[in-house]
Amino acid sequence: MRPPGRRDVPPARPALPSLLLLLLLSPLLLGAPRGVGAGSGAPAELRVRVRLPDGQVTEESLQADSDADSIGLELRKPDGTLISFVADFKKDVKIFRALILGELEKGQSQFQALCFVTRLHHNEIIPSEAMAKLRQKNPQAVRQAEEVRGLEQLHMDIAVNFTQGGLLSPHLHNVCAEATEAIYARQEDVQFWTERGVDSSVFEALPKAVEQVELPRCGQVVDRGKPCACRYSLSLAWYPCMLKYCHSRDRPAPYKCGIRSCRKNYTFDFYVAQRQLCLWDEDP
Numbered sequence: 019m020r021p022p023g024r025r026d027v028p029p030a031r032p033a034l035p036s037l038l039l040l041l042l043l044s045p046l047l048l049g050a051p052r053g054v055g056a057g058s059g060a061p062a063e064l065r066v067r068v069r070l071p072d073g074q075v076t077e078e079s080l081q082a083d084s085d086a087d088s089i090g091l092e093l094r095k096p097d098g099t100l101i102s103f104v105a106d107f108k109k110d111v112k113i114f115r116a117l118i119l120g121e122l123e124k125g126q127s128q129f130q131a132l133c134f135v136t137r138l139h140h141n142e143i144i145p146s147e148a149m150a151k152l153r154q155k156n157p158q159a160v161r162q163a164e165e166v167r168g169l170e171q172l173h174m175d176i177a178v179n180f181t182q183g184g185l186l187s188p189h190l191h192n193v194c195a196e197a198t199e200a201i202y203a204r205q206e207d208v209q210f211w212t213e214r215g216v217d218s219s220v221f222e223a224l225p226k227a228v229e230q231v232e233l234p235r236c237g238q239v240v241d242r243g244k245p246c247a248c249r250y251s252l253s254l255a256w257y258p259c260m261l262k263y264c265h266s267r268d269r270p271a272p273y274k275c276g277i278r279s280c281r282k283n284y285t286f287d288f289y290v291a292q293r294q295l296c297l298w299d300e301d302p
Contacts, residue, residue: 062150068093068256069162071281078256082149088189089149091257101252104189105138107146110211111187112138114284115194116252118298130295131197132250134286135178135186137207144258144277152258152277163256163281174202174288175224182220186211200295202288224289233289236296248296251285 064080074096081090087107094100100117114134143149178201183190194201208221225245236246259280263272290296 084147106187109187133194133197133201135203163279165280167282169283171285176203177222236299239293242294248290253283
């Protein structure tokens with residue numbers, strides 16, 4: 019099991035005026051980033067400073083692999099939690115991973131890992147080949163999302179078999195390696211994937227869905243050994259969600275000239291066998 023702190027995020031510096039990211043022709047070639055599978059060509063990586071919803075600043079890593087047709091994002095929250103996101107365009111899959119630092123005084127382990135897998139709609143984020151061409155004119159600028167998209171609340175009622183997870187997306191084994199027993203999906207997304215040929219052995223209904231029992235929220239459960247309904251919320255504070263097109267008298271057709279950035283919040287509800295596995299969920 020790998021520790022969550024393999025990538026150090028530099029301390030925040032004072033905010034500077036933000037400039038647009040520009041789309042240039044040549045990609046930035048770096049080594050394969052963690053969390054995104056490498057294709058035959060070297061993936062591109064971009065690091066930007068972003069402002070979180072609470073006003074604090076952190077560094078975010080954006081990775082693009084046009085050969086694998088995938089995009090990755092990674093940022094560290096002020097409390098040390100590492101959030102990773104992968105968009106697999108080939109398989110219509112999004113993977114969210116959270117590495118949550120434990121509180122030893124509460125009897126928690128060093129960290130806890132969660133993975134949430136949902137369907138990817140291709141208009142949610144810019145294509146991987148466009149992401150690979152992104153450049154920023156001022157690396158010290160602090161980026162803030164131009165658009166805040168609505169909260170998405172997701173009921174995760176299916177467990178994903180880590181051993182078979184490669185059938186769903188080749189990125190799952192790498193991204194969710196620390197969360198082998200805590201990979202969750204939704205029934206409606208599972209139906210979409212199985213209709214497109216993903217083997218049903220990848221998925222298993224969670225006890226709550228099987229028994230049709232309304233479990234209490236973990237914040238209402240005193241006994242740490244009892245099952246409950248856990249909630250985890252995360253935010254993608256800044257990501258390129260749309261391409262911008264410009265018009266010119268010298269060109270007959272519109273051309274790509276930049277990106278629009280978005281922020282989106284997610285809330286995941288899912289079954290846990292013990293309250294001990296959801297100690298952050300203190301609200302009823």
